Amino acid sequence: MNAAQQPASRARGRPRSQASEDAILDATLELLSDCGYRDATVEAIALRAGASKSTIYRRWPTKENLVIAAFARSPLLHAPARGDxxxxxxxxxxxxxxxxxxxxxxxxxxxxxxxxxxxxxxxxxxxxxxxxxxxxxxxxxxxxxxxxxxxxxxxxxxxxxxxxxxxxxxxxxxxxxxxxxxxxxxxxxxxxxxxxxxxx
Amino acid sequence: MNAAQQPASRARGRPRSQASEDAILDATLELLSDCGYRDATVEAIALRAGASKSTIYRRWPTKENLVIAAFARSPLLHAPARGDxxxxxxxxxxxxxxxxxxxxxxxxxxxxxxxxxxxxxxxxxxxxxxxxxxxxxxxxxxxxxxxxxxxxxxxxxxxxxxxxxxxxxxxxxxxxxxxxxxxxxxxxxxxxxxxxxxxx
Amino acid sequence: MNAAQQPASRARGRPRSQASEDAILDATLELLSDCGYRDATVEAIALRAGASKSTIYRRWPTKENLVIAAFARSPLLHAPARGDxxxxxxxxxxxxxxxxxxxxxxxxxxxxxxxxxxxxxxxxxxxxxxxxxxxxxxxxxxxxxxxxxxxxxxxxxxxxxxxxxxxxxxxxxxxxxxxxxxxxxxxxxxxxxxxxxxxx
Amino acid sequence: MNAAQQPASRARGRPRSQASEDAILDATLELLSDCGYRDATVEAIALRAGASKSTIYRRWPTKENLVIAAFARSPLLHAPARGDxxxxxxxxxxxxxxxxxxxxxxxxxxxxxxxxxxxxxxxxxxxxxxxxxxxxxxxxxxxxxxxxxxxxxxxxxxxxxxxxxxxxxxxxxxxxxxxxxxxxxxxxxxxxxxxxxxxx
DNA sequence: CAGTAATCGAGACGGTACGTCCCGTCTTTAT
DNA sequence: ATAAAGACGGGACGTACCGTCTCGATTACTG
CATH class of the missing domain: 1.10.357.10 (Tetracycline Repressor, domain 2)
Structure with missing residues (x-):
């Protein structure tokens, strides 16, 4: 059940770079903020993230999915403990x-x-x-x-x-x-x- | 009422075809409905309307405006006269x-x-x-x-x-x-x- | 028989620009000469020809075909009239x-x-x-x-x-x-x- | 003759696999034959040979050199001893x-x-x-x-x-x-x- | 026999060209 | 002047492949 999740013998091959992923998602949010959706080119995102388009498309099949992933990292709302x-x-x-x-x-x-x-x-x-x-x-x-x-x-x-x-x-x-x-x-x-x- | 719209001498040259305009707006709504915004190409709209792209762009400056015009023809809401x-x-x-x-x-x-x-x-x-x-x-x-x-x-x-x-x-x-x-x-x-x- | 070839009523729409075609083929030969086949990018050819990639790909389906067309314009050999x-x-x-x-x-x-x-x-x-x-x-x-x-x-x-x-x-x-x-x-x-x- | 090739002390570390080398060259020829040069991807060659790209690139610096090496194994021509x-x-x-x-x-x-x-x-x-x-x-x-x-x-x-x-x-x-x-x-x-x- | 060093398969990575698609404009001839 | 047809410049998209790299796992020689 939870065995499927645990990396029994670590996936083979070079692991995906978490640093790249973070840089890409950050760059996505920044460019989205600066230029809007349409002008936030995948190529520009790759450039700013210091990554390549291949690395982006390996993780997310389309630009839309990339943008969603970027927003999925946005902070949750925090309900205050006190007050009516x-x-x-x-x-x-x-x-x-x-x-x-x-x-x-x-x-x-x-x-x-x-x-x-x-x-x-x-x-x-x-x-x-x-x-x-x-x-x-x-x-x-x-x-x-x-x-x-x-x-x-x-x-x-x-x-x-x-x-x-x-x-x-x-x-x-x-x-x-x-x-x-x-x-x-x-x-x-x-x-x-x-x-x-x-x-x- | 409509006299205000009509200048002293009618505009010269061939007048714009109202039939084309209707066909274009209808085709826009149909394609939007069938394919969604992205896949409702201006070219496809022109094809279905039997019009040409120039005819479309002569009337509406961008695809967005065309789509708005298409929706502007949608019926207004009708408040019922009776009831609480x-x-x-x-x-x-x-x-x-x-x-x-x-x-x-x-x-x-x-x-x-x-x-x-x-x-x-x-x-x-x-x-x-x-x-x-x-x-x-x-x-x-x-x-x-x-x-x-x-x-x-x-x-x-x-x-x-x-x-x-x-x-x-x-x-x-x-x-x-x-x-x-x-x-x-x-x-x-x-x-x-x-x-x-x-x-x- | 030859009627099929003659432009009975001239093809409709904007005709293809012969100037573009020439510029593209010339640019192709020049870049091929300067950089070789691999580095003669279609994009670079378009740039030098002042054309766009669309215009190139509208005429020739692939880079290879473009290159062939460019060479098809190379001069024929000229046999001298005199001598043994x-x-x-x-x-x-x-x-x-x-x-x-x-x-x-x-x-x-x-x-x-x-x-x-x-x-x-x-x-x-x-x-x-x-x-x-x-x-x-x-x-x-x-x-x-x-x-x-x-x-x-x-x-x-x-x-x-x-x-x-x-x-x-x-x-x-x-x-x-x-x-x-x-x-x-x-x-x-x-x-x-x-x-x-x-x-x- | 082969002594000249063999240094005083054998190279350290795991020796290169001759079996891999043969499999790679064979796979290269086969794929070349099946798909042509362009479609004979280094990745596909590695796959068919049961090898990895690193193993290929460790031996030959580029795809071209790999292909040449594959052909270098082709038989020499054999001149018949008799006849005019x-x-x-x-x-x-x-x-x-x-x-x-x-x-x-x-x-x-x-x-x-x-x-x-x-x-x-x-x-x-x-x-x-x-x-x-x-x-x-x-x-x-x-x-x-x-x-x-x-x-x-x-x-x-x-x-x-x-x-x-x-x-x-x-x-x-x-x-x-x-x-x-x-x-x-x-x-x-x-x-x-x-x-x-x-x-x- | 443990340690070390190069190899192996796997696959992620940066880079870059390709060919496709669509937008909005322009250039024809016909009405 | 407007219409249909369709070519044009521009530019983003997503794909593919190259050659490099980073992993964990082998496999031999070496001390």
Whole structure:
């Protein structure tokens, strides 16, 4: 079961260079940030990483996959341990909003999303990437329910959609900036709605 | 009305063919739907429309603009005249969700969004397209406030984000289908939140 | 029959640029001469010709075919009108030898020859190229027979092999230079042999 | 004789495997024959030989040198001891023609020749290979002169060119087959020419 | 018999040319 | 002036191969 994973006798041949991989992914993020998706040429990425195109294509079959891998290394959201549920949610969402607006993720996520419909493998790769960013919200909500701050019986999945949706849509689809007051308003409304639904 | 458009002396030379324009926009939508954005080549569109590339580029400066023009012909959402605010909102959003999931818009919108960051002209063109789809929600909300179904002082813009965001995000980012129960849950929660906020 | 060839109504669309074609073929010969076959990159040829790779590949499917086309423009051999048969043959062969040794043809012909075995289309293209260079020898021999300088009944094809073979082999296979005395010796031997065969 | 090769103390470390070397050279000839020079990848040769690329490149610096080494193992031509000079020459040349037409040598020689111009080391390696195949002709001619079958004062080198040239050219450049009657005609003509030159 | 040094298979690596594809423009003739 | 046809310059993509390198595993000689 886990034996398959352990390198029984170390793979033969020259091992892949972790340094190269890191340099390539870093270069990808940098160029994405500097030039955008279209102008971040695979050749330019190779050049900046001090690697060769072969090394890139040996690891990732297409440019899209490379970009996904680069973003997969982006930091997870960190839910604060203290504060009431609204403050925790706001702080967490703000991290996400900042990441979307101040790194190339904001520019690239739509492209990945667009490509996913045509590329099932990419869909598989993108799924956990997105899901992990949402997970902290679920944990906060679960804890709040346990503390009695929110009523039991809440659909966590739905709540995540209600919280993330407006932010993502405003950034991606509307092309507007998201600031703390907006996030607070969203969180406040969603929490209010959740409590009202339980009370009815 | 149309007199304003028509100059003193008609433009000289052969007039542009409206038939060509329609054929091109139809072919664009069809190919987008069949092959996705990337594989919907301008050349292929011209072929299917029985037009030539020059005819296309004479009207729209880039492929992106062509695609936007094609979508600009999509029907507006139609807010039902009767029912309480929740029912009206649900029905309207359902139209939108169906349109996103059963036409190529769902696949193409992210690409347009992605390209917009790099292309201000496209941004200008995309803005009203998106805004018009949201507008009916604003009208429903305004009327509900006037009827006293919702408290006054509601931020209409925010409410639109709260309603559309979860749906768009679920379809585009999560890659899941949106059905009527989900829409009802969103609408119910948002309305509950709006009322709770007023009550507090 | 010949109607198929005549441009009844001129091919539609923008015609191919003869200037581009000439520039490309010239650049090919120049680069071949400067850098050899391997280093005469298609990209470099396009650059020097002020053309694009697309334009090159639209006309010739591979680099080999491009190179053949370039050589197909090389000048034909010119048989001198006066002199006895040996002098005429020597002069003609010397033209060929000079062309082989002072232009890139000498470096490229072997590659074409090598590729031919694997590429029937290339074979078809190379055949007349080679044959035309030999033809003047046949004419000289035929005229000499008519004048009585050589006996009738000579196998012209064989005689061409006997004359060209030693020169080509010395240049291509042995990698040595061919000078006038060598050519004279070959011609003298072949003519002597042809006369001796008739006399026996 | 072989003592000169063997140093005072044998080289240290694991000795090179003769079996590998043989397998590599055999695989080279086979693949050359099956696929031609270009498609006979070093990697494919290694695979078929059950060797690794390092083992190949440790012995031969480039692919060209490997190919030459493979051909260097081809059998020398064997001059028959009996018969008149024409019969001996014909028999010897026929061996060569058969070897050129029924082994990959015919396909590869032009490539080696082409590459030689750009690679002096390869030139050094190719020279003896070619020369050895011609040598038997020289011996036959020398013996014939000694026997009085051919006049003294013949330029042996030239005679070799006259004999081999037409055959090589017909096979390589013209892409035609060479049969015994053709060889006989060449030999007969050359011998006739040599005798005629002496008589004049 | 343990140590050392060169070889072996495997396969990753940098580099570079190839040939394909598409975009947006330009140049024809025909309407 | 616009239309269809299609060539053009430009430039990214992904593939393939070369010759080098880095691994762990052999295989002989050597102290």
């Amino acid at each position: 549920v609204c403050a925790q949610l706001s702080a967490t969402i703000e991290q996400f909003a900042r990441y979307m607006q101040e790194t190339p993720l904001g520019a690239v996520l739509p492209v990945l999303v667009a490509e996913r419909g045509r590329n099932p493998a990419l869909d598989q790769a993108l799924q956990p990437l997105v899901r992990q960013r949402r997970e902290p919200l679920g944990e906060i909500l679960t804890a709040a329910i346990a503390r009695g701050e929110l009523p039991a019986g809440i659909d966590i999945e739905l709540a995540q959609d209600l919280l993330m949706g407006p932010v993502l849509q405003r950034i991606m689809v509307m092309g507007k900036r998201v600031d703390r007051p907006f996030i607070d308003a969203v969180v406040s409304n969603v929490c209010g709605g959740l409590r009202a639904a339980a009370g009815s | 605010v929740c029912a009206q909102l649900s029905a309207t959003i359902e139209q939108f969700a169906r349109y996103m999931q059963e036409t190529p818009l769902g696949a193409v919108l992210p690409v347009l969004v992605a390209e917009r960051g790099r292309n201000p002209a496209l941004d200008q063109a995309l803005q009203p397209l998106v805004r018009q789809r949201r507008e009916p929600l604003g009208e429903i909300l305004t009327a509900a406030i006037a009827r006293g179904e919702l408290p006054a002082g509601i931020d209409i813009e925010l409410a639109q984000d709260l309603l559309m965001g979860p749906v768009l995000q679920r379809i585009m980012v999560m890659g899941k289908r949106v059905d009527r129960p989900f829409i009802d849950a969103v609408v119910s929660n948002v309305c509950g939140g709006l009322r709770a906020a007023a009550g507090s | 048969v040996c002098a005429q043959l020597s002069a003609t062969i010397e033209q060929f030898a000079r062309y082989m040794q002072e232009t890139p043809l000498g470096a490229v012909l072997p590659v074409l020859v090598a590729e031919r075995g694997r590429n029937p289309a290339l074979d078809q293209a190379l055949q007349p190229l080679v044959r035309q260079r030999r033809e003047p020898l046949g004419e000289i021999l035929t005229a000499a027979i008519a004048r009585g300088e050589l006996p009738a009944g000579i196998d012209i094809e064989l005689a061409q092999d006997l004359l060209m073979g030693p020169v080509l082999q010395r240049i291509m296979v042995m990698g040595k230079r061919v000078d006038r005395p060598f050519i004279d010796a070959v011609v003298s031997n072949v003519c002597g042999g042809l006369r001796a065969a008739a006399g026996s | 000079v024409c019969a001996q020459l014909s028999a010897t040349i026929e061996q060569f023609a058969r070897y050129m037409q029924e082994t990959p040598l015919g396909a590869v020689l032009p490539v080696l020749v082409a590459e030689r111009g750009r690679n002096p080391a390869l030139d050094q390696a190719l020279q003896p290979l070619v020369r050895q195949r011609r040598e038997p002709l020289g011996e036959i001619l020398t013996a014939a002169i000694a026997r009085g079958e051919l006049p003294a004062g013949i330029d042996i080198e030239l005679a070799q060119d006259l004999l081999m040239g037409p055959v090589l050219q017909r096979i390589m450049v013209m892409g035609k087959r060479v049969d015994r009657p053709f060889i006989d005609a060449v030999v007969s003509n050359v011998c006739g020419g040599l005798r005629a030159a002496a008589g004049s």
